[in-house]
Amino acid sequence: MNVADRAECELVVIGGGPAGLAAATLAAELGLDTVVLDEQEMPGGQIYRSIERRTKQSDRIAPLLGPDYRAGLDVVEAFRRCGAVYAPGSAVWQVRPDGAVGITQNGVASLLRAKRVILATGAMERPVPVTGWTLPGVMGAGAAQTLLKASGVVPSEPTVICGCGPLPLLVAVQLLGAKVPLKAVLITTPRMLPADALLELPRAISQFRDIMKGLSWMRRLRAAGVAVHHGVSAVEAHGASTLEKVSFDMGGQRQSIDASVLLLHDGVVPNVQLSRSAGIRHSWDESQLTWRPDVDEWGATSQERLAVAGDGRQILGAKAAAPLGKLAALDAACKLGKISVQERDSRAREWRKRLKQHTRIRPFLDRAFPPTLVRLLPTGDTIVCRCEEISAASLRSTIRDDGLTNPDQIKSLTRCGMGPCQGRMCGTTVGRIIAEELGQSIEKVGLYRPRIPVKPLSLGALADLRNALTEPGLKAPAEPTRREL
Known part of the structure; x- marks a missing residue:
């Protein structure tokens, strides 16, 4: 239509x-x-x-x-x-x-x-602003699944999946079936379920089949020789111009895996x-x-x-x-x-x-797989705003030095949130960083004030806007009067 x-x-x-x-x-x-x-x-x-x-x-x-x-x-x-x-x-x-x-x-x-x-x-x-997340080769696990569904495209190089919840395991099994060289799945939640999740388990037992899916995915990965690590934290991506290595903490030790593709997921x-x-x-x-x-x-x-x-x-x-x-x-x-x-x-x-x-x-x-990778906010040179390439350190410095108290002030001064995504990728992180720096609640800090258009719109298309004058009582402006001088 x-x-x-x-x-x-x-x-x-x-x-x-x-x-x-x-x-x-x-x-x-x-x-x-x-x-x-x-x-x-x-x-x-x-x-x-x-x-x-x-x-x-x-x-x-x-x-x-x-x-x-x-x-x-x-x-x-x-x-x-x-x-x-x-x-x-x-x-x-x-x-x-x-x-x-x-x-x-x-x-x-x-x-x-x-x-x-x-x-x-x-x-x-959910955007996951860990160190190195803007390197070529790093993307969302859900985005990789979208490429598989829409175009039949999968990674051809050594791949690591990292995150929490059922989706990383599902994507791992799907990619495994597509013959992707999957090196490891890094689970950011512990192997043992937390107490508040165990309390909800009897209520969830009616969907026992869904719970068993996750366990079957885990068995398939291990049977294929894919390493599955639990309780992973402090994940970082490293490389000069593209991803070369993924490092992480596990069991009190720093470990690393050579990889060309890292798929991150911390929920939706x-x-x-x-x-x-x-x-x-x-x-x-x-x-x-x-x-x-x-x-x-x-x-x-x-x-x-x-x-x-x-x-x-x-x-x-x-x-x-x-x-x-x-x-x-x-x-x-x-x-x-x-x-x-x-x-x-x-x-x-x-x-x-x-x-x-x-x-x-x-x-x-929700209790078994809470967001974990984004729980600790980015610091140092880690990029917060991908569109304008603004780091956490520069953002925090601007907040302290210029006394900024809300995301719209940040946007005006630094262009953070002015890029093609219009703050979709950085908005929540920016608000949380402001709240942390000021010792305030995120509710008080808020988000960027939304601006239209929320999707790209050319000036030509806007000038030729169809059906703009069909609203009752809305009339086109009269032709300007002219007089000879």
């Missing part, structure tokens, strides 16, 4: 992952005129990226990705049948509280006005760029060291027309994202008069039950 041809609709869903597809599918079935804006070219999001292409019989990548990935095809096929309008290749650069959404598709910028908007922007891999965090730029209220989650939007049980936010679903509101996983999307869609349909409150609440019972089932394991996972 060419989204610039549309001026308005009842519901806009931003994101084509599990939450967005589930929300759009149900909303369309309930009679809502629904448009899905997806930056990718095919539905599926990060978790089911390229699922329609990868599940063809001739594809060699899908078997490496496992049954959980292939299950995404059912989600995508249900969405294709539902009647919602799909707009692939649509980069959203603005969401306004009144429901106006700024979009760029095929180089054309436009505004689409909706009565309700569901942000299903999903999660992003809600992608809050759009929700923050829309003025939605957010809170700091200290246990997960991240910001997330304040929502009610339906995903409704502090902005009346805007809701958030899926991992964009809280990291609960792909299986939980679908029920969250359904609940947001039910609430949208109710508020737009398509169903009654009673019908909304009745239909919601099934999805709340599924949500409860899929999230029983989450307290256990």
Whole structure:
């Protein structure tokens, strides 16, 4: 669909992952005129990226990705049948509280006005600013998995994976199946589970199959001769122009491994760029060291027309994202008069039950695999802002010497956060460093003030903005009067 041809609709869903597809599918079935804006070219999001292409019989990548990935095809096929309008290749650069959404598709910028908007922007891999993280050869484990799904590309040189949680083990097994020369997996959490995680284990036992997956991945790695080390800390990447070596502390000793590729992972965090730029209220989650939007049980936010679903509101996983999307869609349909409150609440019972089932394991996972690599903030020459190449030492010196107290002052003086990522990669780290230097809470320090566009937008596209004057009462400026001198 060419989204610039549309001026308005009842519901806009931003994101084509599990939450967005589930929300759009149900909303369309309930009679809502629904448009899905997806930056990718095919539905599926990060978790089911390229699922329609990868599940063809001739594809060699899908078997490496496992049954959980292939299950995404059912989600995508249900969405294709539902009647919602799909707009692939649509980069959203603005969401306004009144429901106006700024979009760029095929180089054309436009505004689409909706009565309700569901942000299903999903999660992003947490930036891990350890020493050497900007060296060529160092990247996120999730990013490596994305390359595998989208392009069938894997490392061909000696590789080390480092991080916490299930994803590093899953990626390791997938890369092992792709014949990647995997040298080691470095787990930053201890082998023995902490006491607070053990207390949550009985509740998580209903998802025993998911727990067993992690153990089976560990067995496969060890059977293949891949070293798996637990309790790793102080990870650093070394090399002159590219990665040459990974060093770390383990068991009170400093160790190192020669490698050309290092894949880091310290969990995922809600992608809050759009929700923050829309003025939605957010809170700091200290246990997960991240910001997330304040929502009610339906995903409704502090902005009346805007809701958030899926991992964009809280990291609960792909299986939980679908029920969250359904609940947001039910609430949208109710508020737009398509169903009654009673019908909304009745239909919601099934999805709340599924949500409860899929999230029983989450307290256990959060306590067993908390963020560890980013717990200690960077110091010295370690780069904090990749775009502007600003180090931790220079940032801390600026805070002390110039008396800066918030990220926006840092941005104005140092350009930290002004690069292409618009602070996505450095924002939380900068805020935490300021808080540490000033002895204040991160809530008081905050984040960069969001600026639009949140995605690159050319001046030419903005000047030719489509549907900019369709808003009632908004008129084009009159031609300037002229007089002869």
